[in-house]
Structures are given as C-alpha cells and as structure tokens.
Amino acid sequence: MPHVITQSCCSDGSCVYACPVNCIHPSPDEPGFATAEMLHIDPVACVDCGACVTACPVGAISPDTKLDDGQQVFVELNAAFYPKREGKLPPTSKLAPVAEAPAVRPRTGGPLVVAVVGSGPAAMYAADELLTQEGVRVNVFEKLPTPYGLVRAGVAPDHQSTKRVTGLFDRIARQRGFTFYLNVEVGHHLSLAELAEHHHAVLYAVGAPTDRRLDVEGMELPGTHTATEMVAWINGHPDYVDLPVDLSAEGVVVIGNGNVALDVARILTTDPDALARTDVSDRALEALRDSRVREVVVAARRGPAASAFTLPELIGLTTTQEVVLSAEDHELVRRDLSTEGDALTRNKLEVLAKLGDSAAPIGRPRIRLVYGLTPKRVLGQDRVAGVAFTVTGTDEVREVGAGMVLTSIGYRGKPIRDLPFDEDTAVVPNDGGRVVGRPGVYVAGWIKRGPTGFIGTNKSCAAETVHNLVADYNAGLLADPIGRASAMEKLVRARQPDVVDAAGWRAIDHAEIGRGGPDRPRDKFTEVSDMLAAAATAPAPSLGQRLLSGLRL
Structure with missing residues (x-):
C-alpha cells in the first residue's frame, strides 16, 4: 500500500527527511527540488511506514487506498516520476541528508x-x-x-x-x-x-x-482588480474587505493563468453552499450567493505548453469544475502535444486535451481557458465592458465581453x-x-x-x-x-x-474557531477593532511570567 502525494503538496521537504528509505524525490539536495511543482513517492521503494504522513504540514499524503476519485490520477503521476524496473526492487538507503542547524557560539553578554x-x-x-x-x-x-x-x-x-x-x-x-x-x-x-x-x-x-500592474488603456475603470486583491477580499483581509466587487455581469476575464488565476476562477464558479463550509469571509459569501457570473475566461498570452499553472492545480480544478476550451484552443493543445518532450508539460497537455468544448451550452457556471491572446485595452466607458486582445504575434483583434477584469501576472x-x-x-x-x-x-x-x-x-x-x-x-x-x-x-x-x-493571538484564534461552529473551520474577523476586542479577552500573564519576562537578557 504505497503512499501518494496529492495536489496540496507544498514542497516543504519535511516528508523527505522523515522517510527512512529515501523514496521521496526530488529531495532538497537535488537540482530539481527548487523548481518542482510537487514531490513524488516511489511506489516500489515505499515501505508503508506512514512517517511522511505525520511529517507533512498540509496533509497532502495518503495511502493509495484512501484516495478519492479525483485523487486517483496522482497514483500514476507519482509512479511515472520513477524509471521502469523489471523484477528488481530498488535498494533502500539511509535518510536523505538533513542540513545541520547553524551552531551558535555562546557569548558572555547573553543569547543571540x-x-x-x-x-x-x-x-x-x-x-x-x-x-x-x-x-x-x-x-x-x-x-x-x-x-x-x-x-x-x-x-x-x-x-x-x-x-x-x-x-x-x-x-x-x-x-x-x-x-x-x-x-x-x-x-x-x-x-x-x-x-x-x-x-x-x-x-x-x-x-x-503588491501585484505587477498591467499597463494597458482602461485599467483605471471601475470593475478592474487584481486576482490577489480578490483572494484577499474572499479571505476577509482587513485591508480589502471593502473592495468594490461587482458580480452582476455574466462574464469575468482573468488575464494570466497561474495558480492564483485558477484559484479566483474556481471560487467564482463554485457553489456558494460548498464555500459556506470554509473560512470564506461572510461578506464575500453573501456577494457570491448573489453572483450572476456564468463564465470566467482565463486568458494567456502564450500557448498551452507554456501554461503557468501547476499540474496538481489543474487536476484539482478539472475534478471539481466544468473547464472548457474552444475548438481552436484544442487544436493548439494537439499541436503542442505533437512536439513537446518534457514529461511534466505533456501531462498538463494531456489533461487539457480531455476538456470539454466551449461551444456547448452553458449549464452551471464554468471556466474557459483561452490561449495566444495579448491584452490590448480594457473596454468600457463608465465601467468595464470587456477586454480587447490581439492574437499574439499578429494585429488581429478579438474582444471578450466581461463585467469584471482581473489581472494575475505576478507579485512584486x-x-x-x-x-x-x-x-x-x-x-x-x-x-x-x-x-x-x-x-x-x-x-x-x-x-x-x-x-x-x-x-x-x-x-x-x-x-x-x-x-x-x-x-x-x-x-x-x-x-x-x-x-x-x-x-x-x-x-x-x-x-x-x-x-x-x-496570548492575544490565541484568543483571536479561539474566538474565530468558535464563531465557525460545527460546519466551518473558522469565521474570521475582518475588522481590526473586532480582532483587538477578541485579543483583549486573553488572560493577563501571571506575576511570575511578568517577572521572568523582565529578567530576560
């Protein structure tokens, strides 16, 4: 029963050091670790000890027998990372090398x-x-x-x-x-x-x-935001709780197709009843319940092989949402599949090739991935009405209607x-x-x-x-x-x-979890004043604690 790393892998690396047989790769000392979208467990070498499960800080590792239908694809993905072996078990090894902690040399004047x-x-x-x-x-x-x-x-x-x-x-x-x-x-x-x-x-x-800004005409119009601002609004960040989000139109365009872009597209097309079981902010949830959005278009300047999202994120998206491509973009996927040699990119393309056709009638809210479009200007007079794109590398102009435009072209x-x-x-x-x-x-x-x-x-x-x-x-x-x-x-x-x-943070944390009740992980405070009021309920430190604090060097 080998264990499997799933889409919530964070590349923390703790599982690598916990594994007694060195079957999780790439490890932090290997060249591919810094750029890996996820780590992989060798199904042949895994001894089913479960040490990696305990070490993983985000709960991303499970026995293959406990995966749900949407996670089954990760069994093959983990195995495909390793070469085929005919009738011969790979040798086990000692723990992967753990970097030694920096040794602090004590000084007479006190601690570092x-x-x-x-x-x-x-x-x-x-x-x-x-x-x-x-x-x-x-x-x-x-x-x-x-x-x-x-x-x-x-x-x-x-x-x-x-x-x-x-x-x-x-x-x-x-x-x-x-x-x-x-x-x-x-x-x-x-x-x-x-x-x-x-x-x-x-x-x-x-x-x-901050976000990298898209420097095109019309980005100052009401209805334009960054995907990062949207995620902060959805999460109830105090600085973004009053973001003027208008979901009254049926179309939204997201420019850029990294993981954050997919996050926003997924949230905007998710059943609000499902989101109600998360820590989404109450204000955002109310707006999402009233949303009229039917399609989120995620637009990329380059072709499918250059997609910025990770494979695990794409797999997670396609197992929960309706994601479609146009016939033209399906042709781009087939073209890239015929020439692409990188295994990871081919896996992405194979998932994209199985997506539905955007010509089909819209049933439930859906996500449409589009490729080869470079933003030229945001359309509209008093507020956003859409985006004018040029077909990348040409002068051909295509317009996509939308009531909100989000940019997701990187942090800064x-x-x-x-x-x-x-x-x-x-x-x-x-x-x-x-x-x-x-x-x-x-x-x-x-x-x-x-x-x-x-x-x-x-x-x-x-x-x-x-x-x-x-x-x-x-x-x-x-x-x-x-x-x-x-x-x-x-x-x-x-x-x-x-x-x-x-102690104040623990009081805030305890209050938010209590507000969430039995159905939500927490109901977050979105106003600083409410956070401070909750922090004020923390018990005061004892006299002994205050004395010790004053005596510390």
Whole structure:
C-alpha cells in the first residue's frame, strides 16, 4: 500500500527527511527540488511506514487506498516520476541528508536575539531555524493583529488542507524564546534603527505584497482588480474587505493563468453552499450567493505548453469544475502535444486535451481557458465592458465581453524604508540573505529571491539566510543589543499600546474557531477593532511570567 502525494503538496521537504528509505524525490539536495511543482513517492521503494504522513504540514499524503476519485490520477503521476524496473526492487538507503542547524557560539553578554519582520512562511521558517539553538530569542513583528501572512489571506478558502501549515507555525510560535509583537508596523511604530539597537540582527521576511500592474488603456475603470486583491477580499483581509466587487455581469476575464488565476476562477464558479463550509469571509459569501457570473475566461498570452499553472492545480480544478476550451484552443493543445518532450508539460497537455468544448451550452457556471491572446485595452466607458486582445504575434483583434477584469501576472516586492531596493527585480539586493551595504540586516522569502516557489520553498530559503546570519554572529560581526528584553517590550508598548501578543493571538484564534461552529473551520474577523476586542479577552500573564519576562537578557 504505497503512499501518494496529492495536489496540496507544498514542497516543504519535511516528508523527505522523515522517510527512512529515501523514496521521496526530488529531495532538497537535488537540482530539481527548487523548481518542482510537487514531490513524488516511489511506489516500489515505499515501505508503508506512514512517517511522511505525520511529517507533512498540509496533509497532502495518503495511502493509495484512501484516495478519492479525483485523487486517483496522482497514483500514476507519482509512479511515472520513477524509471521502469523489471523484477528488481530498488535498494533502500539511509535518510536523505538533513542540513545541520547553524551552531551558535555562546557569548558572555547573553543569547543571540533576532528581530524578524513579517510573520508569513519565510518568517516562521526562519524563526524555527534559529530556535533550534539553545538560548536564542526571536521577536516576530507583524503589522496585522493576526499572523501567517499569505497562508491566512492568500490561500483560497477551499484549499483548507494547504492552510493546515498554520498548525506547524503555531507549534513554532510556542517554542521557548519566541515572542509575537502583532499589530506593530515596522517603519511606522518602530524604525529599523530602533530594532537594530535592541537586537543582534534584523531579518525582513515581508514577501512581495503588491501585484505587477498591467499597463494597458482602461485599467483605471471601475470593475478592474487584481486576482490577489480578490483572494484577499474572499479571505476577509482587513485591508480589502471593502473592495468594490461587482458580480452582476455574466462574464469575468482573468488575464494570466497561474495558480492564483485558477484559484479566483474556481471560487467564482463554485457553489456558494460548498464555500459556506470554509473560512470564506461572510461578506464575500453573501456577494457570491448573489453572483450572476456564468463564465470566467482565463486568458494567456502564450500557448498551452507554456501554461503557468501547476499540474496538481489543474487536476484539482478539472475534478471539481466544468473547464472548457474552444475548438481552436484544442487544436493548439494537439499541436503542442505533437512536439513537446518534457514529461511534466505533456501531462498538463494531456489533461487539457480531455476538456470539454466551449461551444456547448452553458449549464452551471464554468471556466474557459483561452490561449495566444495579448491584452490590448480594457473596454468600457463608465465601467468595464470587456477586454480587447490581439492574437499574439499578429494585429488581429478579438474582444471578450466581461463585467469584471482581473489581472494575475505576478507579485512584486515594494521598497522598504531604510533599505536598498532593486526596481528591476523588485527585491532587496542581497548576498545569500545578507542585505548589501547594511551589516546586521537580512532578508528571506520573496523579498529576497522574488515571487517564486511554493509555501515550503521558503524553508530552504530561510535556512540559507539564517546560516549566514549565525556565521556573522559567530565571527563577531554583529553588535550586542542595548538593554534587556524588557526595554524592547516597554518601547513597543509605548509606541503601540494595542500590541497583540501570543496570548492575544490565541484568543483571536479561539474566538474565530468558535464563531465557525460545527460546519466551518473558522469565521474570521475582518475588522481590526473586532480582532483587538477578541485579543483583549486573553488572560493577563501571571506575576511570575511578568517577572521572568523582565529578567530576560
């Protein structure tokens, strides 16, 4: 009974290290790991121990006998990654090599103290890597009262298995030496210079919070948004809860065909009763119940072989939604299949080849994938009426009617106060995470490498940064902070009396889960004031806890 990795794989890599027979590949030490859309379990070598199931932070691994109908295709996909073997079992091996944790050399002045700005995956993986060492302290600063960044606000609500990684982050946050300073914005409440005074190092893991903008006429019209804004609205992010989403028209166009584009298309065509069992925001759910959308067109500039979405995402989409292609696009798929040699791309094309024909009457809301169209302008006078495309590489113009246009052409980092910024690459210039020209300041995640990879990709990215940070500390290159931990605590509370600590976050978390009742994982607060009110119900720390906090170096 071999185990199988399914579409919610996040490439965290923990399963690789847990496997006693090295049957999960590509592993983090192999060249293909950084670009892999998913990992694969060798069905012949798997010994059915279940260690990978326990290690996976998003619940993406199951025995082949427990897969539902929509997941059966992953049995073949996992097996196809490995070469055919005739009557000979592959040799088992020792555990895949685990990168050693950075060894911190103790100093007489106190423990290594690091400020981490941001609380998404890169930030939490960096904190975890640092806290493998005895005595290290990590203070995590987040501008919202709730942590975990895009996992909370950027993962589609019907992908609850992916959101399970927050359970891992909660365990990291409970480690000795970890402190949350939520609802505290660095650059507003505190400056980089002040953080640097109170820590040996400051590590920014703030992601790429903005979208690449589509520079065509009409993008300023009402009814144009980015797919990222839509996902944040669907998830109830406080900054996007009032996004003016109008679903009164039957057509929506999404420009770009990455995973986020498919997420939005899927949510807009999903039965609201199914979404009601997720953590979708109440306001978004109400709007989706009243939606008149019948077709979401996902438009790509290049051909099917260059599709930006991952194979697991495509498989998940086609097993739950009605997805169609025009006869012309079916011909493009057949053309690419006749010439494509890459196995992964061929698998995508074979799935696309089985899709229905867009000429069929529209029954339930559906998704139409279109290829070879370059956006020329957004149509409309007072609001969006559609998009005019040119057939890529020609002057031929095609118009697609729509009442809403969403762009999904990638994320982009934004400048950080007091740090250098490369406008071309939209990252902070760095060498292995060390910020160029700023000793003691580091970056991890998308602001370091650009918006590439998956949730778990941030683990190896953060590990590289932390190893270099610790090397600098051990070499005596990082100055000791001023004062005790209590000085940082006092400064934060003086600047932001509404700071939310770990106990406050647990109170918010508990309240949201309670609001969800028996049918929903949680009912999220979407207003900061409501989050703060929930955080205020957290029990006050005991006298002993306060004394210990004041005594920490």
